[in-house]
């Protein structure tokens with residue numbers, strides 16, 4: 001082996017060692033960060049949340065939208081049901097199949113999950129496709145002209161509303 005070949009072989013070896021070290025360092029950092037992010041997602045949701053009128057008042061019968069913020073980590077779907085008896089219904093927008101975010105298309109009689117063609121009725125009950133369970137519906141209460149939502153009805157009692165998340169960017 002010539003001196004030049006030996007130099008090239010050593011250089012390749014060193015590059016391999018450095019590259020391997022960088023990969024190991026990257027994996028060693030990424031795994032805990034991913035785990036940490038996963039834990040953040042598992043933080044318990046707040047007891048209740050106050051919605052600003054601007055977040056829901058513009059909805060006409062047969063319209064819906066995803067709230068521009070989440071309830072803890074939970075996406076929130078607002079549906080103003082069609083028809084003369086129109087009513088605001090509020091759902092956890094997490095599909096019960098594989099956690100895609102569901103949506104409502106104006107005028108439809110169902111909530112739709114595009115991931116695997118899942119359908120729910122406007123009460124959140126599974127209607128067609130693979131979802132195995134209904135959507136979770138938020139409890140709601142109007143107090144002093146303010147709309148509050150919660151996953152548990154008891155969290156809408158007077159004394160517990162003190163703990164409600166209020167600011168849209170909170």
Ligand code: FES
Nearest residue numbers: 095097098113118
């Ligand atoms: S995740 Fe919604 S149907 Fe599969």
